[in-house]
Amino acid sequence: xxxxxxxxxxxxxxxxxxxxxxxxxxxxxxxxxxxxxxxxxxxxxxxxxxxxxxxxxxxxxxxxxxxxxxxxxxxxxxxxxxxxxxxxxxxxxxxxxxxxxxxxxxxxxxxxxxxxxxxxx
Numbered sequence: 001x002x003x004x005x006x007x008x009x010x011x012x013x014x015x016x017x018x019x020x021x022x023x024x025x026x027x028x029x030x031x032x033x034x035x036x037x038x039x040x041x042x043x044x045x046x047x048x049x050x051x052x053x054x055x056x057x058x059x060x061x062x063x064x065x066x067x068x069x070x071x072x073x074x075x076x077x078x079x080x081x082x083x084x085x086x087x088x089x090x091x092x093x094x095x096x097x098x099x100x101x102x103x104x105x106x107x108x109x110x111x112x113x114x115x116x117x118x119x120x121x
Contacts (some may be wrong), residue, residue, distance in 0.1 A: 012100030019097060020045075027051055029082070029094040029119070031110060033101050038075055038110065040082045042091060052089050054082045075106040079113030086119060093120045 002010075019028070024045055032039040042052040054060075056074050060081055065074045086094070098107055115121065 008100045010100075015098065015100065019095060024095055026093045026095050027086075027091055028097045029086075029114070029121075030097040030099070031101070031107060032099060033106060036070060038078050038106060040078060040110065042082070042086050042089075042094060051091060052082065052085045054078055054085060072106055072109045075109040076113040079110040080117045082110075083114040083117030083119045087117075092118065096121045 028043045028045060030041050030043055037056045039055045040053065041050050043050055056065075056078055058081070061074065061077055064077065065071055086092075096111055101107055103111070111121070
């Protein structure tokens with residue numbers, strides 16, 4: 001039986017391979033989930049530049065939530081913030097890169113709030 005970390009690494013490589021095989025013509029909304037915080041970046045893979053970034057540690061969200069970045073409410077606020085920043089940078093369409101994490105809980109809340117705020121996946 002494979003360990004949890006081996007399954008995570010396999011899922012992460014499978015997701016990235018599938019994204020790049022389909023030919024990404026849009027910037028990629030890459031989300032990293034640590035035990036305490038969430039990090040979101042909009043990356044242009046053609047040039048390799050980070051266009052927009054936000055985290056639950058950022059000044060806009062600092063101190064608003066009791067559990068900092070662990071809650072679903074903080075994930076919703078982060079999704080709205082990254083959508084607001086990306087629309088200000090004239091980015092309306094992205095492809096969602098969840099890494100190896102499952103589309104559940106905080107990641108789903110972030111994606112749903114980013115869609116509601118105007119980003120198209």
